[in-house]
Amino acid sequence: MAVLELNSITGGYGDTTILKNVSMSVDPGQIVVIIGPNGAGKSTAMKAVFGLLRLASGSIVLDGEEITNTPPERVVRKGVCYVPQTANIFPSLTVEENLEMGAYVREDDYRPRIREIYEMFPDLAEKRRQAAGTLSGGQRQMVAMGKALMLEPKILLLDEPTAGLSPKFRGEIFTTVKKINAAGTPILMVEQNAKQALQIADHAYVLVDGENRFEGSGKDLLADPEIGEMFLGGGRANSNGGTGDAS
Amino acid sequence: MSEFINFYFIPGLILGSIYALGAIGITLTFGILRFANFAHGETMTLGVYFTWTLIQFCLHTLGLEMSNWFIILILMPISMLFCVVVVLALDRGFYKPLRESPTIMLVIASFGLMLMVRSAIQFFWGPQLKTVLPGIQLPMVFFDTIRIAPKHIWIILSAIVLIALIHYVLTYTKIGKAMRAMSDSQELARLTGINTERVVQATWVMGAALACAAGVFLAVDTQVETMMGFSLLLPMFAAAILGGVGRPYGAMAGGLIIGLAEELSSYHWIGDGALLNPGYKQGIAFTVMIIMLLWRPSGLFKGKVF
Amino acid sequence: MSLDLAYGLSLYGVSLLTMGGLYALLTLGLNAQWGFAGLFNAGIAGFFGIGAYTSAFLTTAPTMRHIGGYDMPYVVGIAAAMLVAGIIAYLVGKVCLRLRSDYLAIATIGISEIFRLIVNNEIDTTNGARGVSEIPKPFEHWPEPYNQIAFLVLVLLAVLIVYVLLEVARKSPWGRVMTAIRENETSAKAAGKNIETFRMEGFVIGCMIMALGGALMSQYLKFFNPAAIDPLTATFLVWVMLIVGGGGNNRGAILGAFLMWIVWSMTELLTSWLPSQWETPWFTLNDLATRASYLRIFLIGLLLQVFIQRFPQGILRERRPSFSGD
Numbered sequence: 001m002a003v004l005e006l007n008s009i010t011g012g013y014g015d016t017t018i019l020k021n022v023s024m025s026v027d028p029g030q031i032v033v034i035i036g037p038n039g040a041g042k043s044t045a046m047k048a049v050f051g052l053l054r055l056a057s058g059s060i061v062l063d064g065e066e067i068t069n070t071p072p073e074r075v076v077r078k079g080v081c082y083v084p085q086t087a088n089i090f091p092s093l094t095v096e097e098n099l100e101m102g103a104y105v106r107e108d109d110y111r112p113r114i115r116e117i118y119e120m121f122p123d124l125a126e127k128r129r130q131a132a133g134t135l136s137g138g139q140r141q142m143v144a145m146g147k148a149l150m151l152e153p154k155i156l157l158l159d160e161p162t163a164g165l166s167p168k169f170r171g172e173i174f175t176t177v178k179k180i181n182a183a184g185t186p187i188l189m190v191e192q193n194a195k196q197a198l199q200i201a202d203h204a205y206v207l208v209d210g211e212n213r214f215e216g217s218g219k220d221l222l223a224d225p226e227i228g229e230m231f232l233g234g235g236r237a238n239s240n241g242g243t244g245d246a247s
Numbered sequence: 248m249s250e251f252i253n254f255y256f257i258p259g260l261i262l263g264s265i266y267a268l269g270a271i272g273i274t275l276t277f278g279i280l281r282f283a284n285f286a287h288g289e290t291m292t293l294g295v296y297f298t299w300t301l302i303q304f305c306l307h308t309l310g311l312e313m314s315n316w317f318i319i320l321i322l323m324p325i326s327m328l329f330c331v332v333v334v335l336a337l338d339r340g341f342y343k344p345l346r347e348s349p350t351i352m353l354v355i356a357s358f359g360l361m362l363m364v365r366s367a368i369q370f371f372w373g374p375q376l377k378t379v380l381p382g383i384q385l386p387m388v389f390f391d392t393i394r395i396a397p398k399h400i401w402i403i404l405s406a407i408v409l410i411a412l413i414h415y416v417l418t419y420t421k422i423g424k425a426m427r428a429m430s431d432s433q434e435l436a437r438l439t440g441i442n443t444e445r446v447v448q449a450t451w452v453m454g455a456a457l458a459c460a461a462g463v464f465l466a467v468d469t470q471v472e473t474m475m476g477f478s479l480l481l482p483m484f485a486a487a488i489l490g491g492v493g494r495p496y497g498a499m500a501g502g503l504i505i506g507l508a509e510e511l512s513s514y515h516w517i518g519d520g521a522l523l524n525p526g527y528k529q530g531i532a533f534t535v536m537i538i539m540l541l542w543r544p545s546g547l548f549k550g551k552v553f
Numbered sequence: 554m555s556l557d558l559a560y561g562l563s564l565y566g567v568s569l570l571t572m573g574g575l576y577a578l579l580t581l582g583l584n585a586q587w588g589f590a591g592l593f594n595a596g597i598a599g600f601f602g603i604g605a606y607t608s609a610f611l612t613t614a615p616t617m618r619h620i621g622g623y624d625m626p627y628v629v630g631i632a633a634a635m636l637v638a639g640i641i642a643y644l645v646g647k648v649c650l651r652l653r654s655d656y657l658a659i660a661t662i663g664i665s666e667i668f669r670l671i672v673n674n675e676i677d678t679t680n681g682a683r684g685v686s687e688i689p690k691p692f693e694h695w696p697e698p699y700n701q702i703a704f705l706v707l708v709l710l711a712v713l714i715v716y717v718l719l720e721v722a723r724k725s726p727w728g729r730v731m732t733a734i735r736e737n738e739t740s741a742k743a744a745g746k747n748i749e750t751f752r753m754e755g756f757v758i759g760c761m762i763m764a765l766g767g768a769l770m771s772q773y774l775k776f777f778n779p780a781a782i783d784p785l786t787a788t789f790l791v792w793v794m795l796i797v798g799g800g801g802n803n804r805g806a807i808l809g810a811f812l813m814w815i816v817w818s819m820t821e822l823l824t825s826w827l828p829s830q831w832e833t834p835w836f837t838l839n840d841l842a843t844r845a846s847y848l849r850i851f852l853i854g855l856l857l858q859v860f861i862q863r864f865p866q867g868i869l870r871e872r873r874p875s876f877s878g879d
Contacts, residue, residue, distance in 0.1 A: 481666060
C-alpha cells in the first residue's frame, strides 16, 4: 500500500484553480520527485497535502487514512512533516532548540532522537548551541530537515531544498536526502534542479500547468529526450536553480 | 557624587526597571500577537488598584500591619493572578474574534479596551488620588554616600527576581521556547505543530503579571492614580522599539536606558540648571523612539521590522 | 410647553448640531486618512489642537499672556491653521508614513501628547493650562439667537464644502488610485504608482481638515486650552464616530459624527440629573454623576468593540467592497 496518495486533486488559492486532477503516489521507502516549469503547481501540490489550501475535489490518503483538507497542526500529528522553501527554521533559537521545537507534539522522551539526528548531521552537533540564523544556507537547510525529522514522520515533504544554494551545497543536500531516505523515511520532494533531483529519484512526476504530464522512474526520465529538451537543457531555464515557482 | 547617585541615578534605575517590566509584555505582544497593545498600561493601573483594595481589606477588616515585604510578596502575587484572569477574559472576548482580521482592527480594539478598562477602574474606585503606603520611609544609610529607601531596595530586588524568572521561563521551559519560536515565525510555528493558541495565552499571562508588578512598583514609588498606566505607555513602546520588537531582553535594556535617560536628563550636567526642563521628561522617550524608527527600526538587538 | 423651555431646547438643539458639525469635520478629515489611504492616525487631537491654537493666536487681540494677538480676521486664522497643520503633517508624514499601521498609531499618539506637553509647559507662549481666551467668534455681535444660528450655518456650510470636495476627489482618478492602493498595495505598486506620495497627500489633506475643525471650534467656544487636546474626546470619540457611521465613506463619517455626538451629549445631560449618592445595603456609591460619566465612556468603548466585531463596515456601508476582510 502506498504511504501517500494524491488522487485527482483539484484546487488552488481563493478563486484561482492551480491544480487540475493531479494524481501521484509515494510507496514505502521511495524518494519521489516533482519537477516542472515555474508556475506548474509543484509547491501547490505539496501544500495541498499539508492542508495549507482547500481542495475543491480529490483526496489525499496517508497510509490508508484520508487526510484531505486536514489543517497543518493535525496533519503533523498524523506523521507528515513539511519543510517549506523559506522561513523553515527559527533563527533566534539555537540549533538544539530548533530540534526541540520540531519534537513539540511528542509526549515521550525525544532526546535519543536528537542524538540520532546529530549522527546524521554531524555539522549540527558541533553548532548545537549556536543561533540557527547565524548558520550558512546549507547548514540552515540541514537544521530545517533535522527539525522535521524529530517526529520520525511517515513521510517527509521537502519544498525545493536546494533553492538559493551554491552548486557545492546542492550536492550535499541531495546526499543528505538520500541518507535520510536510507534511514527509512519516504520522501516527496519538489525540485527546480531537475537533473540532480532525478538522479536520486526512485520515481518522478512532471507537472505542467497544474496537470500531470509525465511520470516514470528517475533514470527513465533522465534518458527521455523530450524531457531533456524541456527541463534539462544545459545552463538555461532551470539549472540556475531559481527561487521556485510562484505557486 | 552622592547627590548624583541618590537623586538621579537610583531613581533612574527604579524608573528603568518599571519601564523594563512593562515593556517586556509590550514586546511579546508585538512579536507574537503582532499588534501594539494600547491597553497594556491599563493592566498596570488595574493591578495597582486591586492591590490597594487588598491593602485596605487587610488593614481595616483583618487588622493586619502593612509593610513593604507583605505587599510585594503576599499581596502582589494575588493581584497578578487577578490581572491574568482579567486579561485572559479580555483576550477571549475582544481580541480572539479578531485574530484573523487585519492588524489595524486589533489596534483599534486595544484602543477601545484602554478606555473601557480605565473607565471601569474610575467607576469602581473613583478618580481621586490615593497613596499606597502611609508616609514616606526614612532612607537607610549605606556606605556613607549612597542613601536609599527600603522601598527602593525592594523594587530593585523584586525586579531582578522577576527578570530572572522570565529568563528561566524563556530559556528552559517548553512554552518559553515556543514563545520565542512563534515570535520568530508564526507560520513555521503552526507548521511545526506548536499549539499557537496556548502560546498566545502564555504571552498574555506573562505580560499581565509583569504589568501588574510594574504598576505596583510605580505606585510604591510614587502614588496611585488612574492615569498612571497611560502615562507609561509611550515610554514602554519606546523601550520595546529601542530594544527591538519581539526581543524580551531588548525590551529590558531599552526600559533601563530610557528610565535612566529620563532621570539623568534633569541633572545639571552643564552649568547650574537641569539639562532638560523636567516638564519635558516624557519627550525623551518619544524622541528616542522616533530616532530609532528613522535610523534603525529593528532596534538595538535586531528585532522585527514590519 | 412654555416659551422659555421651547426656546432653551431650540438653542440646545442648535448647539448640538453645531458641535456635531464640527466633529463631522474632524471625522471627514479622519476618513480622508483612513478611508482613502488606510492610515491609522491616533493623533487627531494634536492636529485639531494645532489648528485651534494657530487660529487663536492670530485672531485674538494683543495680550501678554500668549504670543500672537494680531487681531486677524477669522478667515486668516482659519487659513493659517490649515496651512500650519499641513506643513507639520508633511513633516510628520515624511518620518512616519512608511511605518506599519501600529507604529504609525504610536507615533501619532506620541506627537499629539508631546504637543500637549509643550503647550502645557511653555506658559509664556501659550498661557499653559489656563489657555487662550476671548477668541473672537463670527457673528458674535448679532442678537441672540441669530448669532448661534448663523454660526451653525457657517459650520454646516464648511461641512458641505469639505464633503463635496472629498467626494469629487474620491471619484477622480486620484481617488481611484487611492482605493486601489488601499485594497491591494502590491498590484498598485506594480502598476507604477508612487504609494508614498499618495499616502502623504491623503494624510496632509486629512490633517488640514482636522485643523479647520479645530480653528472653528476655538472660535465657537471662544476659549481653548490643553485640556481640549484630550485623547478621549478629540481622538477616540472621532474614531468611534467613523467606525460606527461607516469607515471608508464620507456620508458615513458625517452620520457617525452627528449620531455619536448626540448620544454623547444627551447621555451627559442624563447623568447630570442623577442623585449624588446611591445607597445599597452593601455599599454606597458617591459622586454618582462623575461615576456615571465613566460609565458612559465604558459603554461607548463597548459600542466600538461591538461594531468592530459585528459591523466593521459601520451603519452606512461603502458601495465598493471595503477592506475589513483583507
